[in-house]
Amino acid sequence: MSYLSISFSHKNTDIQTREKLAFPNEENKDRFLKQLLDDENIEEAILLSTCNRVEIITSVESTAKASKSIIQKLDNYSKIGFEDLYDRADIYENDGAIHHLFSVASALDSLVIGETQIVGQLKDAFRFSLSKNYCEQNLPRALHYSFKCAAAVRNATSLGTGSVSVASTAVAKAKEIINDTAGVKALVIGAGEMSELTIKHLLSAGFDVVLISRDTKKAQMLADTFEEHIDVKEYSKLEELLNEIPVMITATSAPYPIIKQEMVKECSFERFWFDIAVPRDIDDIESSNLMIYSVDDLQDIVNSNMSLRAEQAKTAYAIVNKMSLEFFDWLKSLEIEPVVKHMYLKAEEIIDKKVEHAMKKGFIHKDDEANIRKLCQTVINEYLHQPQKKIKSISKDNQCDIVVGTLQSIFGLKSDTNRLNSHNCDKFKINE
Structure with missing residues (x-):
């Protein structure tokens, strides 16, 4: 088994490419994961799709074959082209895949x-694959x-x-532009998690928030979670609000642009729109006194953020x-522990066999059996103590697999499937 991660992010793709690669709903994700696992070379899979990245996290038999298979299926989905995707992709194997996964989870990437x-977002992707039985043991350990x-x-x-999110960065940019935000309205489109975060930052920055969503009831429920007043409007008012409010931040999960050229009227005041959705919510629009920022356009604040951090x-x-490094040491220890365990079990079997034989032959009395x-057992424990320490130290050796296999063969030890299953996905708590 090998770990394999294929990554498309802001580092190797532009927003147009990420739009085509995005998986906007669970139905799309489920269908794609099923297609991946139809390949007998791919054992487990997790799909992470956000506004800034698509990560395919897998355990596979052959990384070379799996890489091509995954990118081919991404090509079938996105219609970008196999060669283009293969050239762009960051492909990580084993140590590199784990290091990349840990970097992503720690928000360093x-x-x-x-x-x-x-x-x-990574936990949500993990939960989804767990619920569908798309990962069983290897990926849960890594996650x-x-x-x-x-x-x-x-x-x-x-x-x-x-200020450490795309939403907060957009708000920081808006505050920088507007300067004095007192009494300035900001329109938020969408009632999901990203919109909730956006509203928090807008209120903190001093904006008056207007919220609109296709689901007005959901928007009102979101508004009610804030102590400050949030003005919730019907979705039918969207075009009117776009031409009245100077700041707008949109973060819906729509698979196509919801704001188009014909909705935009010329205004005498300056407007600043921030599209933090992928795929983008705002179509290619030209209008005087209108500045549109996409996720990638926030790079200047991001660069400043990076230097400070x-x-x-x-x-x-x-x-x-x-x-x-600790993770791989831990994996190796999982291979060693059953070997040590079965060495002692093997010794117990021999003790049982020889004691019973000796009693049958009359070499020892029943009253002496326990002693x-x-x-x-004392002799066996003393005899195996040093080999046990040595075997456990081998877990950090590159030749660990060879040594373990040799020991199992020489001593006739069993593989411990129950031990392996004790580390399966059901044992891991992901609500940390």
Whole structure:
């Protein structure tokens, strides 16, 4: 088994490409994951799709064959072209795949370093695959450790504080432009998680928030969660509001643009629109006094954010490096523990067999059985103590698999499937 991750993010794709690769709903994700797992070479799969990235996280038999298969299926889905996707893709195998996963979970690979949403999005993707039985053991082990790593980074650094999300970056840009936000209205389109985060930052920045969504009831429920007044409008008022309010931030999950050229009227005041959805909510629009920012256009704030967080990021990467190594040590220990266990079980079987034989032959009396067994166990424990320590130290050796196989063959030891299953996905808590 090998770990394989194929990544498309702001680092190797533009927003137009990410729009085509995006999976806007669970039905699309489910269909694609099923197609991946139809390939007998791909054992387990998790799909993470956000506004800034698409990650295919898998355990496979052959990384070379699986890479081509995954990218071919992405081509079938997106119609981008196999060669283009293959050239763009960041492909990570084994150690690299785990290091990348831990970096993603710890928000070190994000557009905004330290943003707080990615670990929740990764947990959601994990839960989805768990619920569909698309991952069983290998990926849950890796995801479980990635969440531990993310928690360690949060505890050891201040990367999770301050303006650290795409939503907060958009609001920071709007505040920078407007300067005095008192009494300035900002329109938020959508009633999902990203919109909720956007509203929090807008209120903190001093804007008056107007909320609109196709689902007015859901929008009102969201508005009611805030102590400050949120003005909820009917979706039929969208075009009117677009031409009345100077700041707009949209973050819907619509698979196509909801704001088009014909909806935009010329205005005497300046308007600033922020499209933080992928696929984009705003079509290609030209209008005087209108500035439109997409996710990628927020790069200047992101660059500033990165420079301020450079030292913290060094600490975070050191944690990721350390925990990546620890993860593989832990995996090796899972292979060693059953070997040690079965060495002792084998010894117990021999003790049982020889004691019973000795009693049948009259070499020992029934009254002495318990003491004889204790003596035998003491001898075995003393004899196996040093080999046990040596075997456990081998778990960090590159030749561990060979040594384990040799020991199992020489001593006639069984493989412990029950031990392996004790580390399956049901054992991992993902609500950390």
